[in-house]
Amino acid sequence: MPSLKAIRNRITSVKSTQKITRAMKMVAGARLNRAQTRITELRPYAVKVQEVLSQITREVERAGAEVEAARPGEGSIEKPAHPLLVRRPEQRVLMVVLTSDRGLCGAFNTNINKRAEREWRERKDQGQDVQLMLIGRKGRDYFTRRGAPILEYLPGVWDKLNLESAKRVGTQVLQPFLRGDVDAIYLVYNEFKSAMTQNVTVERLLPAGAPAAPLGASEGTAQAEVAAEFLFEPNKEALLEQLAPMYVEVSVLRALYESTASELGARMTAMDSATKNATEMIDGLTLKFNKARQAAITKELMEIIGGSEALKD
Template sequence: MATLHDIRRRITSVQSTRKITKAMEMVAAAKLRRAQARIEALRPYAIDMVEMMMDLATYSDERREFALMREHPEERTVSLVAMTGDRGLAGSFNANVIRRVIEEDRKLRADGKKTRLAAVGKKGIGTLRFRRYELVATWQGLSDRPEYANARAIAKRMIDAFTSGQTDRVRVVYNQFKSPIEQTLMDVTILPIRREEVTEERLGRRPVTHLSYLYEPDPTTIFERLLPAYVEIAVYRALLESSASEQGARMTAMRNASESAEEMLGDLTLALNRARQAAITQEILEVVAGAEALG
């Protein structure tokens, strides 16, 4: 049986753990609100840009081939980007992404394809390197507060790898934010951009117009020049979703931890009281026994 001293020490330890998990829960909640606000802020830009692209696509030369849309007839190399966080203690947030990337990597290799792996976030980088996967590109220090400039840098790297023929397809695995307790694991192709995606995804903010716009320069050129922005938006959205998911997952994980700590404290307090009672009874018995012996 544990001594009183031991139990007291455990209680103190659990109490301070609970303090930490509570604090982390609250910090995550605040960061989650901020991450959600950023997703909201992106929306008008993303909608305007995508709708403009769709308009341009209908006016631009159909026969024209765009480098970022070129489907490779025989896909040999596929890039997989694992989007994780820089910190742990967020439930299965990081593990899910890493597991999926490793699974997909194995499948692609079994199909006789080459893979190139890249990772965003210290956790993904660390785990994949530890398992001896070679990473062609890594980014860290941005999962807390991703900026558009980060998305631009990542998109640029993807576009370079794609247009130079180092890879035939770029896929990103990330957590999509649904609610603080629920994230959906997504696996989306960023490159090549599917033409139907650009022309079909009507978001309904603006009615279709048949006005004779003046295009400066011509629609095909504008379209081509704006295509990278399309990639940037897709990457930025994934970064923001992942960031919100991370905070949500951490909040939930920390809430569960705080609750377990609470429960444990209850059990320990009960054990403490019982032990204290036993000790007192023991002492009384000893005093009584001593008095009897004297008498």
């Protein structure tokens, strides 16, 4: 059995760790409130930007199809209304993986890294050329150890997260697509649901346009949107020039905010569990300490009684 001093030192050490985990939980909880407010306010705007862009893209494509049908056999090549709308067979894919710079947040980084690795290997098995753009040191370390094809690592994104950071990231993400080096770009991040729930999401960022259904929209809503008629001012092409880059910036900003809120929620939950585990450990060590002290006292009493009886003889 360990000595009383060793058990006492162990109890002191666990109490010190418990103070740290409790403080980290409180800090994460305070920051989570602000992060949750930011993402709650941004989501409707991001959803509406994508809906409007999807609607304009469909209108432009429909108009182009009508023109093509009116001039059959001329062999004209349809030109995309905007470079970000160019659609090519997905042979070269860029995955932007968002992880954190720090640990102590439960399975937050593990889940995102494993999902991104599975996506990478599945696409590779299908014959696609996949490259990774990493945000966060945990993702960089994970994929570096596995020899993944890392195109670029973007450091310092989480230091000061705002719209300017999203624009800088968006600019870096856009370059391979605009150069024609990749055919599609996907964001891989944790979508925030609650402090205890974060869902790993793989979302297509480019080519921009009409996905199967806009973010947050049901299938019925998407079908109703297709049938809707809108008037655009000044015109669809001018709106696309503004909306397409805005869509990229807002989508990247939303993914960053979602990831931040998810990290803080995961950290708060992990630190809460660690604090409770420390309490249980302290209780167990205290019981062990009391038993050891009682055994030591009993042993001393037995020695005293034995010595006293020996003197009587």
